[in-house]
Amino acid sequence: xxxxxxxxxxxxxxxxxxxxxxxxxxxxxxxxxxxxxxxxxxxxxxxxxxxxxxxxxxxxxxxxxxxxxxxxxxxxxxxxxxxxxxxxxxxxxxxxxxxxxxxxxxxxxxxxxxxxxxxxxxxxxxxxxxxxxxxxxxxxxxxxxxxxxxxxxxxxxxxxxxxxxxxxxxxxxxxxxxxxxxxxxxxxxxxxxxxxxxxxxxxxxxxxxxxxxxxxxxxxxxxxxxxxxxxxxxxxxxxxxxxxxxxxxxxxxxxxxxxxxxxxxxxxxxxxxxxxxxxxxxxxxxxxxxxxxxxxxxxxxxxxxxxxxxxxxxxxxxxxxxxxxxxxxxxxxxxxxxxxxxxxxxxxxxxxxxxxxxxxxxxxxxxxxxxxxxxxxxxxxxxxxxxxxxxxxxxxxxxxxxxxxxxxxxxxxxxxxxxxxxxxxxxxxxxxxxxxxxxxxxxxxxxxxxxxxxxxxxxxxxxxxxxxxxxxxxxxxxxxxxxxxxxx
Numbered sequence: 001x002x003x004x005x006x007x008x009x010x011x012x013x014x015x016x017x018x019x020x021x022x023x024x025x026x027x028x029x030x031x032x033x034x035x036x037x038x039x040x041x042x043x044x045x046x047x048x049x050x051x052x053x054x055x056x057x058x059x060x061x062x063x064x065x066x067x068x069x070x071x072x073x074x075x076x077x078x079x080x081x082x083x084x085x086x087x088x089x090x091x092x093x094x095x096x097x098x099x100x101x102x103x104x105x106x107x108x109x110x111x112x113x114x115x116x117x118x119x120x121x122x123x124x125x126x127x128x129x130x131x132x133x134x135x136x137x138x139x140x141x142x143x144x145x146x147x148x149x150x151x152x153x154x155x156x157x158x159x160x161x162x163x164x165x166x167x168x169x170x171x172x173x174x175x176x177x178x179x180x181x182x183x184x185x186x187x188x189x190x191x192x193x194x195x196x197x198x199x200x201x202x203x204x205x206x207x208x209x210x211x212x213x214x215x216x217x218x219x220x221x222x223x224x225x226x227x228x229x230x231x232x233x234x235x236x237x238x239x240x241x242x243x244x245x246x247x248x249x250x251x252x253x254x255x256x257x258x259x260x261x262x263x264x265x266x267x268x269x270x271x272x273x274x275x276x277x278x279x280x281x282x283x284x285x286x287x288x289x290x291x292x293x294x295x296x297x298x299x300x301x302x303x304x305x306x307x308x309x310x311x312x313x314x315x316x317x318x319x320x321x322x323x324x325x326x327x328x329x330x331x332x333x334x335x336x337x338x339x340x341x342x343x344x345x346x347x348x349x350x351x352x353x354x355x356x357x358x359x360x361x362x363x364x365x366x367x368x369x370x371x372x373x374x375x376x377x378x379x380x381x382x383x384x385x386x387x388x389x390x391x392x393x394x395x396x397x398x399x400x401x402x403x404x405x406x407x408x409x410x411x412x413x414x415x416x417x418x419x420x421x422x423x424x425x426x427x428x429x430x431x432x433x434x435x436x437x438x439x440x441x442x443x444x445x446x447x448x449x450x451x452x453x454x455x456x457x458x459x460x461x462x463x464x465x466x467x468x469x470x471x472x473x474x475x476x477x478x479x480x481x482x483x484x485x486x487x488x
Contacts, residue, residue: 033446033481049336049439050092051210052306054103054126056154057136058146062166066136066193067091067104070203090302090335095203100210103130103302124153125299129306132160132209134202135185136193139165139176143183151183160209163188164202169195225267225276228391229308231301231332233324236314237344240378242277245270245387271388278304301328309398309439310338310391317343317357317375321364329368333473336440338394339371340387340471346375347382370397370464372471394471400441402467404434410466411445420455430459431481442475451478 055063055070071093091102105126127133133154137147154161165177168190177190189202230238246268266277305311311332315325332339349357361373372390376383402410411433420428428449436444445451445459460474 033479049306051100051131051212052103052129053093053100053132053134053206053210054105054130055134055136056105056126056150058144058150061136061138062193063136064104066134066164066166066191066199067102069193069196069199070095070102089299090306090331096207098207098210101306105299125303127154127157127159129303130159131211132162132206133157134162134164134206136164136166137180137183137188138167139173139180139188139190140167142176143180147183151185154185161185162202162205162209165190166193168192168198225274226310226391226395227265227276227278227308229278229304229311229337230314231304231311231328232314233322233328236316237378238314241314241342241344241376242266244378244381245277245384271385273388275391278308301331305332305335305337308337310340310394311335312340312342312387312391314342314344316345318345318348318353321360326364329365333368336473336475338398338440338472339368340390340394341365341368341371341373342387343373343375344378347377347380370470370472390471397468397470397472398440399438400467400469400472401438402435407435407443408432410463414459414462418458420451423452440472440475441469443477445476445478447478447480450480
């Protein structure tokens with residue numbers, strides 16, 4: 001077979017070469033698809049990592065309400081009480097045909113560190129991964145000392161900022177918004193996130209501030225080290241692991257929540273290769289600050305994942321696999337990063353715990369059975385040599401591309417041998433497909449009717465069996481042929 005699976009990519013038509021694209025479009029047109037529809041599907045599926053917009057500001061200025069307005073649905077939790085912990089802090093949004101990610105930094109107060117410090121820390125973590133920032137100020141209150149502290153932070157960060165003067169519910173509030181020119185961040189955009197007033201104009205400004213694509217292009221810089229995020233719940237051993245692979249005490253391990261304020265990226269040589277490890281250590285729980293510490297951990301994790309190419313998820317084998325472990329894994333998968341699961345403290349397991357842990361892995365982590373697994377001890381350094389091969393395997397899967405000819409031969413055999421179940425007297429059929437992008441692999445399948453989720457999972461499973469894709473999530477989108485008259 002001449003077609004080979006590779007990691008190369010083209011610059012036009014998603015990642016299809018010119019000849020491959022022409023052949024594919026001829027096939028698509030023959031099956032009754034509109035060429036513009038095909039191009040739109042490939043472009044949509046073939047995008048790289050989306051630009052990131054951080055929404056920051058002090059507590060209770062309406063950030064979560066604004067996030068819900070931007071994403072067009074009620075997902076971010078809105079509550080007057082500070083300290084509300086959310087499972088997710090990153091959402092996908094679209095405005096005027098452009099897609100981007102929104103990071104909701106929601107407000108809560110950590111009195112032990114002082115309000116200014118808490119807001120500044122919260123904003124830092126979100127801005128770290130952002131391409132642009134929406135700074136939300138309560139126009140009915142005006143600029144406070146805390147707002148001024150955030151302004152200083154934003155100026156140091158050097159990211160584009162769109163100033164949102166929130167809670168302007170009518171013409172009478174316009175003067176309050178005008179007063180925010182004093183912050184020195186440019187034009188205040190009067191908005192009522194509750195009622196939607198002015199949000200369109202503000203989002204137009206957001207699109208001007210956001211890049212068309214992220215400035216960072218993963219893995220393409222010559223000699224640039226690959227970026228690895230060590231993520232996991234508090235006290236799982238992230239600092240210890242980073243220190244062990246570095247061969248020295250690079251990260252201070254401290255039990256005080258919030259002591260690590262500035263994430264430091266560590267350049268470390270492993271297996272003859274220099275890697276850049278994104279530090280997410282330093283968040284620890286205290287009982288009376290449990291909600292806040294968990295929230296900070298989630299925000300830091302989201303920021304680290306957005307910056308990385310590979311997420312190494314650490315799991316403490318001495319404890320049962322928790323819902324929090326699963327949420328962190330889901331965060332990495334949803335972000336489309338290559339994934340390695342490192343089971344820490346493996347040297348402490350007795351036979352009984354090892355037996356039950358294997359059962360937990362089978363049941364609780366079945367959705368990521370494709371991820372390379374390493375059993376390590378950050379304390380003793382056991383099996384650390386297995387970490388680099390696992391990371392390299394995940395990166396290879398993340399960048400793998402299947403040529404369209406080989407993919408369609410596979411799909412033809414698959415549909416013939418295992419057709420979609422008949423529903424409502426009709427049997428939808430996958431007609432053809434293409435891989436529109438890599439990092440992670442993204443496929444577009446074109447079908448004669450709606451393809452059920454169960455059958456999509458079946459297709460994904462067979463794709464992995466046939467082509468590998470170890471260590472990477474796979475994104476599959478389906479376009480259904482529009483019903484219209486066709487000449488026989």
